[in-house]
Amino acid sequence: MADVRADLQALVTDLIAGHAGEWDRRGEIPVEVIRKAGAAGVLCAQVGTAHGGPGLSSVDNGELTAYTGGLCSSFRSLMTSQGMAAWTISRLGDAGQQREWLSRLTGGELAAVAFSEPNAGSDLSAMDTLIELDGDRVTVTGAKRWVTGAAYADVVLVFGRYGAGAAAILVPTTAPGVTVTRVPDPLGCRAAGHADVRLDAVRLPAASLLRGAGQPLSLLVTTALTYGRISVAWGCAGIMRACLAASAAHATTRQQFGVALADHQLIARHLAEQYVAEQSATRLCAHASAAWDANSPELVTAAVVAKHRAAGDATRVAASAVQVLASAGAQDGHVVARAHRDAKLMEVIEGTNEICQLLLAEHVLATTGGAR
Amino acid sequence: MTTSTGDRTTEAVQRELMGFLSEHTRTTWAPDTDLFAQGGVSSLFAMQLLVHIESTYGISITGDDLNLDNFRTVQRMTALVERLRGEGSDG
């Protein structure tokens, strides 16, 4: 597997290195570049070879994700979304749906995943999007917000209410009734193609509805987000690696008061603390991915722990890197400037800091609390 | 290689599942208690339980079977395990 990963990593280098700053300033990645990565399976690299994917383990995909995240968080966000879509299809789809969609998602088609709505952010139980079965057709009506990658996507995996429970449905962005509107000027991950998606009585064949329909929303969402959380966590480890490299390079070349910045202990401390944060986040990510690969139940909480810790650490490390570079990093497009904006948003997505804290506290109380 | 799981009786599956539940919820569950009606399990727990059952019994639960009703009680989970193991050995 390491060879497959090395090949994919070389392709990522080829496609992204040197472009991320410009994409950040323009707020756009050329769609051909994304499709090329998609057709090589980079965007959902855990899809198995039987469905045309590279079949990486979570550990290997994690390292690929961190590597990509170190170059460009916008691009890495697209990996997170496409990977989450593919994983949800393999979990909730029947054999036919898996065969069709997984090969499309490893063949150059692009996917986004839509949970959030105007009234349903942290509280997804307030979701209003309605999915209704009507003979051999399904109708979807609702409004989704801030959908990463929707501006590039061929298909959006939409979560909505379905009967007494919930369901996920694959909605082509070209279907009549679908309107995709870009979120203007996002704070970070500026080239990730965030968009609002309106669904006006979109009628689709019943086969678009993933078979695991009608279950409680929380189970569906936890399923999808567990992949997303591990992916975001690795992406944050990558942000920290990029910040550390930029900080170390700058601190050894820039001189003030007659010595290199690194010779000032207050700057050396920045480097040490950035390193500790990167190392500890990487270990938590590796632990969550190993649990994923072993199909251990611990993966569910390990994913939240890794995401929560890595997002917070990436935010602190990026701020520290901007401090070390000072004016040299204080321009849009610069690796540490991007990191500073991108990392902050990692504390918002796939469960905000607060939602992660609530989930983890609930877990602690359920497993180690006394009688209540 | 034969796995010991293939020989487990219904009762052994029930016992194992009750062990997993009590370890992870600090509560003892009867085979017919509705786990989700009691509010005794965390929102991450349903997925942990699913992954546990898959890895312990070597089955994969996807599509239609991924229905919370199949996980509501130890009895229903046991029935699901036995059905999916049966399908596995047919094929």
Ligand SMILES: Cc1cc2nc3c(=O)[nH]c(=O)nc-3n(C[C@H](O)[C@H](O)[C@H](O)COP(=O)(O)OP(=O)(O)OC[C@H]3O[C@@H](n4cnc5c(N)ncnc54)[C@H](O)[C@@H]3O)c2cc1C
């Ligand atoms: C860059 C980016 C990419 C995104 N990509 C996607 C995507 O691909 N698909 C998608 O569906 N959505 C996406 N989103 C939306 C994202 O999931 C939501 O922004 C997130 O869930 C938070 O919801 P909200 O913004 O409505 O904040 P709110 O839910 O309004 O929360 C505001 C604040 O209140 C806190 N809060 C809320 N409830 C509680 C509580 N019970 N206790 C304590 N504090 C609480 C929150 O933690 C937060 O700090 C994206 C957002 C961003 C910024």
